[in-house]
Amino acid sequence: MPRHKTNNNIALIGFSATGKSVVAMKVAERLKWTLIDTDDEIVKLSGKTIPEIFKQDGEDKFRQLERKVLSQACQKEQAVIATGGGAIIDPENQKLLLGTSVVVCLEAKPETIHQRLLHDSLYSANHVVRPLLAGDNPLERIRQLKATRQPHYAVADWTVHTDNLTLDEVSREVIKGWQYVNKHHRSKQSTKIDPACVVETETASYPVFVDWGILDRLGEKMTQAGLSGTANIISDKTVFSIYGARVKKTLEKAGFAVNCFAVPPGEASKNITQAVKIYDFLIERRVERNDVVVALGGGMVGDLAGFVAATFLRGLPWLQVPTSLIAMTDASIGGKVAVDHPQGKNLMGAFYQPRLVLADVQTLTTLPQRELTSGWAEVIKHGLILDADLLELLENNVKNLIKLKPDITSKVIARSAAIKCQVVSEDERETGKRTLLNYGHTVAHGLEAAGKYDRFLHGEAVAIGMMAAARLSHRLGLLSPHAVERQESILQKFGLPTHCSGVPLTDVLAAMELDKKVRGKSIRWVLLEDIGKAVIHSDVPKKEVLNVLKGVIKP
Incomplete structure (x- = not known):
């Protein structure tokens, strides 16, 4: 949330057992700042333990004390503030923290939180039973409560996933986040955002914005694009729970009326049945041709919302977030x-x-790790087919990119997006150069269909498909063994699969025959002659295809 900071405090937010208190202590020690743990301050102020306050005085009294303590803490200079898990939910607290501190969210998976709470319960000195562990299914209770709080945690300037990090590593990431926000975001709200690229086709011209922390500029950019009327946000339930309220707010602030519709997450929702449900929703809301469809989410949401926009009332204006x-x-x-x-x-x-x-790159910090890993396949693909320098940039920055370091991550994503922009501008309808973007996709789409669209994430299937295409290129005498090895190495470094098992090869082949890249009954294979140089072949012998597929799709 870009804004001008009035002091240099760091405020840690996040669910219970994400480590706010111990991390705050470590960060304060490193920076030689004042440590303020709001729960400790509440105990001092009231003379009671937190459980006693809840039992004797109720939650309202606790929240009242919490507001008072936070107000005093935020008046300090150079303080590290550890907040309670629900503090950020209160609008007054949120406004106070965002206006005076760099807010860092400590994240952890529900399973990690559950294990940490169990450990604390078993080994803590006072043996207090944590409320979240009471009842028959504590893990599900943690999941549900965390889901309701996630949209509030999403306002943070910086997010650190703590699951697999040590205390020292988490504290260093918090400090890096504070340094980055102070360096880059003090007055970003008033700065101009230049597009990373512009798509120019015979039918349309539009900008693609890529940067860190620009989600709250959406309404402004929509107005600048000449859009008006009612904005109809189409999202999936997971993404909407995190960013829906925030996007709705920025659109309303820009003068849009807003409708919202969320589908179940996952590729299984990208079907005509879900499209009809969205049509019904738009009809009920009396949506008109000058209204706008806003696709908020991943590729599935973009495909589905765009399909609805293209076909409802013979076409509604739409945009991608x-x-x-x-x-x-x-x-x-x-x-x-x-x-x-x-x-x-x-x-x-x-x-x-x-x-x-x-594209607000910061939203990637709330993406599940598997989905984030999957996404690197398309970035790597762009380097393999059209930009050898991009591939080298990826190879030289693997660790920082996996950690989503803002500068290099934004740079690489903007460069990858610019490649797609250029190709689309030259070949909107996929009659020539745009076909190169299907590198790895012939096999990938076969794998996805054979896996009933729930076995593989798209990027995982593309990674396996690219290995098939690279090995096919080598078997046909187009690509050197070194280039094949280089491709396999970069995929593995980013945690992507290079083969799979347990998928019927016959099902994959059947789905490949139905793929859109088939022309005149022959598959148009996108292959490599070198890193950064892709070509199209339609005369690939079936026996070579089978040999390659047997190498990447194990029994």
Whole structure:
């Protein structure tokens, strides 16, 4: 949330057992700042323990004390403030913290939180039973409560995933976040955002914005693009729970009326049944042709919302707000919209360009690790087919990119998005150069269909598909063994699969025959001649394809 900071405090927010108190102590020690633990201050102020306050005086009294303590803490200079798990939910507390401190959210998976709470309960000196552990299913209680709080945690300037980090590592990440925010975001709200690239086709021209912390500029950018009327946010339930309220607020602030519709997450929702449900929703809301569809989410949401926008009332203006890496660098750019058919992926669709794309790279910090890893496949693909320098940049910055270091991550995503922009501008309808973007996708779409769209994430399937394509390129005498090894190495360094097992090869082949890249009954294979140089072949012998597939799809 870009804004001017009035002092240099650090405030830690996050769910119970994410380590706020111990991390705050470590950060304060490193910076030689004052440590303020709001729970400790509440105990001092009231003369009672936290459980006693809740039992004797109720939660309202506790929240009243919490507000008072936070107000006093935020008046300090150079303080590290550890807040309670629910403190950020109170609008007054949120405004106070965001206005006076760099707010860092400590994240952890529900399973990690559960294990930490169990450990504390078993080994703490006072043996107090934590309320979250009471009852028959504490893990589910943690999941549900954390889900309700997630949208409030999403306002943080910086997020640290603590699951697999030591105390020292978490404290260093917190300090890095504080340094970054102070360096880059003191007055970003008033600065101009230049597009990373502009798509220029025969049918449309639109900007693609890529930067860290720009989600709250969405309403402004929509107004600048000449959009008006009612904004209809289409999202999935997971993304909407985190960013829905925030996006709705920024759109209303810009003068838009807002409707919201969320579908279940996952590729299984990208079907004609869900599209009809959205049509029904738009009809009920009396949506008109000058109203706008806002696709908020990953590639599935963009495809589904774009398909609805292209077909409802013969076309509504729409825009993409990608929150996944795969969408930011690939799926959100180019106007390819579609829903899946049981026999194949994206068989019902259209080319329908958005009015703008706005990618806030910071939203990747709330993306599940598996989805984030999956997204790097498309970025790597862009380097392999068209930009050898980009691939080298990826190879030289693997660790920082995996950790989502803001500067290098924003730079790489913007560069990858610019490649997609350039290709789409030259070939909107995939009659020539744009076909190169399908590198790895022939096998990938076969794998996804054979896996019923729930076995593989798209990037995982693409990574395996790219290995098949690279090995096929080598077997046909196009690509050197070194280049194949280099591709395999970069995929593995980013944690992507290079083979799979347990998928019927016959099902993969059947789905490949239905793929959109088939022409004249022959598959148009995108292959490599070198790193950064892709070509198209339609005369690939089936026996070579089978040999390669048997190498990447194990029994």
